[in-house]
Structures are given as C-alpha cells and as structure tokens.
Amino acid sequence: MNAAGRQADPIAEYEAALTAVLHGPGGEKARMIEELWDGLADTAEAHVDEGESYERAARLAVREFGTVEEIAPVCQRELTIAQARHTARTVILIAPFLVACWYLARTSGLPGTAWQLPRTAQSLAVHLAAVAIAAALLAASTLAATGTLARRLPTPRRLPLVVAWAGTTTSVTMAVATLALAVAAALATDWPLLALAGALSAASHAVVASSARASRRCARLAVA
Amino acid sequence: MKTDAVRGHLDGLLLAVLEPGPLHGYAIIAAVQNRSGGVLELRTGTIYPALNRLERVGLLSSSWESAGERRRRCYELTEEGRRTLAGERTAWDEFTTAIGSVLNPSTPPGLPT
Numbered sequence: 262m263n264a265a266g267r268q269a270d271p272i273a274e275y276e277a278a279l280t281a282v283l284h285g286p287g288g289e290k291a292r293m294i295e296e297l298w299d300g301l302a303d304t305a306e307a308h309v310d311e312g313e314s315y316e317r318a319a320r321l322a323v324r325e326f327g328t329v330e331e332i333a334p335v336c337q338r339e340l341t342i343a344q345a346r347h348t349a350r351t352v353i354l355i356a357p358f359l360v361a362c363w364y365l366a367r368t369s370g371l372p373g374t375a376w377q378l379p380r381t382a383q384s385l386a387v388h389l390a391a392v393a394i395a396a397a398l399l400a401a402s403t404l405a406a407t408g409t410l411a412r413r414l415p416t417p418r419r420l421p422l423v424v425a426w427a428g429t430t431t432s433v434t435m436a437v438a439t440l441a442l443a444v445a446a447a448l449a450t451d452w453p454l455l456a457l458a459g460a461l462s463a464a465s466h467a468v469v470a471s472s473a474r475a476s477r478r479c480a481r482l483a484v485a
Numbered sequence: 486m487k488t489d490a491v492r493g494h495l496d497g498l499l500l501a502v503l504e505p506g507p508l509h510g511y512a513i514i515a516a517v518q519n520r521s522g523g524v525l526e527l528r529t530g531t532i533y534p535a536l537n538r539l540e541r542v543g544l545l546s547s548s549w550e551s552a553g554e555r556r557r558r559c560y561e562l563t564e565e566g567r568r569t570l571a572g573e574r575t576a577w578d579e580f581t582t583a584i585g586s587v588l589n590p591s592t593p594p595g596l597p598t
Contacts, residue, residue, distance in 0.1 A: 296510060296533050296558050303511035304529065327528035339534045342541070411542045412569065 285340025
C-alpha cells in the first residue's frame with residue numbers, strides 16, 4: 262500500500278493516533294500497539310469475510326474497538342504501571358550501589374591516612390544512604406503491589422507518581438554521590454578506585470534519572 | 486447487555502474462555518461473543534490492556550507466535566489463573582442464587598417446596 266493509501270486507512274490512522282498519545286517503556290508500548298493493530302486487522306478481516314469492502318470493514322473494526330479517547334486511558338494506565346515497575350527495578354538495582362559508593366567515600370580517608378572526608382560530608386553520606394535504602398524499600402513494595410498483590414488489592418492510583426518521585430530522589434542522591442566521589446578522588450591517595458566509583462555513579466544517575474523522568478510523565482497522564 | 490454491565494465481570498469472562506487452551510486476542514473476543522450468543526457488548530479495544538493486566542498479576546502467561554507474515558500474542562491460563570477462575574465461578578453462583586432468591590421469593594433457598 263502506498264503512503265497516501267495507508268494514510269487513508271482507518272486502521273493506520275487509529276494506530277498513528279494511539280501511538281501519538283500513549284507513553285511508556287519503548288518495548289512495552291511497541292508490543293501493545295502491535296497487539297492492538299493485530300486485533301483491528303483481525304476484526305477487519307472477519308468483516309471482509311462476511312462480504313464487506315475493506316474500507317467499510319476497517320471502519321467497522323475501528324468502531325467496535327472504541328474511540329481513541331475511550332481506549333487510550335485504559336492502555337495508558339497499563340503503560341504507566343509498566344514504567345513505574347521499570348523505575349522500581351532500576352532503583353532496587355542501583356540503591357545498593359549507591360550505599361556502597363557512600364561507604365567507599367566515607368572510608369577512603371580512614372584515620373592514619375593522608376586525607377579524610379569532612380565530618381559534614383560523612384553525615385550527609387549516612388543520610389543519603391538512608392534515603393537510598395528507603396527508596397529501594399518503596400520500590401520493592403511497588404513491585405509487589407503492582408504484581409501478585411494486585412490480584413487481591415486495588416493498586417493505588419497515585420502509586421506510579423510516588424515511585425516516579427522516589428526514582429527522582431535516588432537520581433539526585435546519585436548526582437551528589439558522583440560529586441562527592443569526584444572530590445574524594447581528587448584529594449585521596451587511593452584515587453583510582455574512587456574515580457571508578459564516581460564514573461559508575463554518574464552512569465547510574467543518568468539511567469535512573471531518565472527512567473524517573475519517563476515515570477513522572479506517564480504518572481501525570483494516568484492521574485489526569 | 487451494555488459494556489458497563491460487563492466491565493465488573495471482564496476478568497472472569499476472559500479467564501473462562503481461556504480455560505480450554507491458549508488463544509490470541511481476537512479469538513478471545515470472538516469466544517466471549519460466541520459463548521454469550523452475541524448478547525454481551527464489549528468495547529473490543531479494552532480487552533487488550535485487560536489481558537496485559539491479567540498477565541502482570543500472574544493469572545495469564547503469553548507468548549508471541551508467527552501467523553504468516555504477522556506475529557500474534559497468545560495467552561494461556563496459569564495455575565493461579567485456574568484457581569482464580571474457580572473462585573470467580575463459586576462467587577458468581579452464590580451471587581446469582583442470592584439475587585434469584587430475592588427476585589423469585591416463591592422458592593426460597595433451604596426451605597422445602
């Protein structure tokens with residue numbers, strides 16, 4: 262089918278409209294759109310088998326499916342939860358690394374060595390590590406609440422937004438950790454290990470910040 | 486029967502039509518409509534996110550299968566899905582018995598007729 266013909270196809274228009282309004286993890290969104298397109302194509306084929314022209318069959322399939330305004334919120338809810346679970350898994354994986362980074366920064370200048378992390382920074386390290394642990398626990402609870410627990414308990418509507426902000430908090434603590442490790446690497450004698458931890462911390466910050474940003478966007482769409 | 490009336494029972498309907506074996510989305514919709522004799526009206530587009538949700542909570546599993554040039558996502562019941570379906574049936578039987586007893590008081594349950 263040429264570009265003009267595809268543009269006029271009600272199923273292609275429907276697919277394009279849904280693709281434009283839905284947001285979520287790339288793979289999940291692509292699979293959902295593919296499955297919806299497949300369902301529309303099957304419905305249209307069934308109408309063609311009953312003797313309708315393709316154009317009319319495609320219009321009937323779209324009508325039976327429901328309008329984009331009716332279907333998009335239901336699909337977006339699933340994609341928002343998928344994004345929240347993605348962010349939760351990222352936080353769970355990164356939080357122990359963050360705690361390890363702070364431990365490394367805190368112990369890099371033990372008594373007897375040439376340099377010590379300032380006392381204020383050591384206190385900040387403890388607090389931010391506690392924040393990371395709390396975020397990881399919240400993330401684990403989210404995975405349970407949107408997984409098997411959801412069979413019996415309704416998923417709170419604002420949970421994806423809470424996870425999004427937990428991810429954002431983790432990403433900020435990763436940024437602070439990166440800065441602290443960079444300063445520590447510049448001042449300490451055992452700098453290669455600190456520099457490596459700082460680089461990994463920066464990469465982790467980028468990963469969790471990106472996922473948290475996507476979660477915030479999805480959560481706003483689902484709550485709106 | 487209108488879409489709103491069906492919504493509260495959608496999970497049970499989807500689990501029930503998947504009991505005999507795996508089906509893809511359109512076949513699931515067709516099975517619901519065939520079993521109901523065309524009485525149940527569904528916004529068919531809402532079936533797909535519902536199937537995704539049932540898979541997320543572990544009541545269904547899915548796999549992609551090739552069908553010519555296309556790929557189709559086929560769903561099947563998990564063991565937990567079968568247990569949940571049995572529970573849905575029991576709850577539905579109790580509900581319809583109770584409502585039936587109120588609507589048709591001539592034969593109250595538990596009393597000799």
